[in-house]
Amino acid sequence: MSGPLSHIKVLDLSRVLAAPWAAQNLADLGADVIKVERPVKGDDSRAFAPPFLKDTEGNVTRESAYYCAANRGKRSITVDLSKPEGQQLVRDLAREVDVILENYKVGDLARYGLGYEDIKAINPAIIYCSVTGFGQTGPEKDRPGYDFMAQGMGGLMSVTGERDDLPGGGPQRVGVPIIDLTTGMYASIAICAALANRAVTGKGQWIDVSLLDSCVAFLANQAMNYFATGESPKAIGNAHPNIVPYQTFKTSDGALILACGNDNLFNKFCEVADCMHLAKDPLYSTNGARVKNREAITALLNEIFLTRTTREWVKLLDQAGVANGPINTVAQVFEEPQVLARGMKIELPHAVAGKVSLVGSPMKFSETPIVHEVPPPALGQHTDEILTKVLKKTTEQVAALKAQGIV
The missing domain is CATH 3.40.50.10540 (Crotonobetainyl-coa:carnitine coa-transferase; domain 1)
Structure with missing residues (x-):
């Protein structure tokens, strides 16, 4: 051995x-x-x-x-x-x-x-x-x-x-x-x-x-969220409790995961998605602001992602260095x-x-x-x-x- x-x-x-x-x-x-x-x-x-x-x-x-x-x-x-x-x-x-x-x-x-x-x-x-x-x-x-x-x-x-x-x-x-x-x-x-x-x-x-x-x-960060606020976190689907956007979005032919772990990545996303006005808007320019205004920014991004296919988004985001990925079946995992x-x-x-x-x-x-x-x-x-x-x-x-x- x-x-x-x-x-x-x-x-x-x-x-x-x-x-x-x-x-x-x-x-x-x-x-x-x-x-x-x-x-x-x-x-x-x-x-x-x-x-x-x-x-x-x-x-x-x-x-x-x-x-x-x-x-x-x-x-x-x-x-x-x-x-x-x-x-x-x-x-x-x-x-x-x-x-x-x-x-x-x-x-x-x-x-x-x-x-x-x-x-x-x-x-x-x-x-x-x-x-x-x-x-x-x-x-x-x-x-x-x-x-x-x-x-x-x-x-x-x-x-x-x-x-x-x-x-x-x-x-x-x-x-x-x-x-x-x-x-x-x-x-x-x-x-x-x-x-x-x-x-x-x-x-x-x-x-x-x-x-x-x-x-x-x-429980990791969810436990700390509770300790910090005294409120039990709740399920929010594929979204993240502390980071926005960090979730799934529907594209014109499927779905995609977008993971903007910091403001720099969000700015890069906005550049390739042709929505720099969002990065400059005080309501969305920082992660804290985006978490506070989660529903509004999510609605805007939903519309943007529907304009391209999953493959097109993956190519654009990869070129920009923005973390993203498809949602594979188990069979597709072993074809990666x-x-x-x-x-x-x-x-x-x-x-x-x-x-x-x-x-x-x-x-x-x-x-x-x-x-x-x-x-x-x-x-x-x-x-x-x-x-x-x-x-x-x-x-x-x-x-x-x-x-x-x-x-």
């Missing part, structure tokens, strides 16, 4: 998305990630389908596309954690790794002798990351949590979507499970920070990351020359489907480049390999574990 974490070993006891996403990030960075799954059923997300992958002959497999989104770069072993022998296998694996990721409900793994204190006793340097809906403390720590719940409870849905008084208005969740993904990213950062600290101190630690905390942190040039679509061989198309990592390194080599595993694909090569089990011992339904 290559990558900046190629010296790190990870035990992934998680399922679905938030924690598996973090483990996938570590795998992308070169870590050796062993994913522990339930026998027969595996990770819950293996059942989040259709769609399923198709094999080289076009036949539908039982490999869900959802599972593949968060599990590339990992090896899969099946272990029954409800049995003492299965719990011992995980403890044995825990002795061999640097990081453990889990997203069981608070206290669940401790019942199996696999909680942080249990693992710390056999591997004092372990970095143990727990991902839950509400965290390890607080009055709601025992509640199950999902992305959708966190988006609502954490306030994100209240600022997402069209204005309440317009058609289609009302709270909306983001079109991808953004809080699962954000929580996974926070967990990834925390793990890397803990590894850096351990390199200096020699000490491991327990990391506590939750969906709700991550959503609250993700820049997306393809950056290696954001990759293809790897797959044990069941023959090959699988995946989204590549966005992280680029000059000295320790990421190399995608390991596809999302089939359920239990590496059980024998891990038992014999990592835990040094004999062929007879592996056969016995299988006969007992432990793996």
Whole structure:
């Protein structure tokens, strides 16, 4: 393996998305990630389908596309954690790794002798990351949590979507499970920070990351808008609460995003759009004035954008150095020359489907480049390999574990 974490070993006891996403990030960075799954059923997300992958002959497999989104770069072993022998296998694996990721409900793994204190006793340097809906403390720590719940409870849905008084208005969740993904990213950062600290101190630690905390942190400028004014921000569709114009506009044949992040960009826009009178008007000459007079300036710009096609606007604005862009479908994303040039679509061989198309990592390194080599595993694909090569089990011992339904 290559990558900046190629010296790190990870035990992934998680399922679905938030924690598996973090483990996938570590795998992308070169870590050796062993994913522990339930026998027969595996990770819950293996059942989040259709769609399923198709094999080289076009036949539908039982490999869900959802599972593949968060599990590339990992090896899969099946272990029954409800049995003492299965719990011992995980403890044995825990002795061999640097990081453990889990997203069981608070206290669940401790019942199996696999909680942080249990693992710390056999591997004092372990970095143990727990991902839950509400965290390890607080009055709601025992509640199950999902992305959708966190988006609502954490306030994100209240600022997402069209204005309440317009058609289609009302709270909306983001079109991808953004809080699962954000929580996974926070967990990834925390793990890397803990590894850096351990390199200096020699000490491991327990990391506590939750969906709700991550959503609250993700409110960012909207939270600060509330702190500054005492008023809860509201959904305003594709507009920006603090910058104007920073939104979508209809063109003569479609739509376009215009992002004037400062007054200089607004002036450049006005030059190419032949509306310099707006840049000189005190009502619109500064961002603060435009935010105050949002509806009026938006109405004027709506009329201007209808005079040209999307392609014509993109060409003009690009030449002027004004940030803009089309609104692509997912299919169009993977036709974008820049997306393809950056290696954001990759293809790897797959044990069941023959090959699988995946989204590549966005992280680029000059000295320790990421190399995608390991596809999302089939359920239990590496059980024998891990038992014999990592835990040094004999062929007879592996056969016995299988006969007992432990793996």
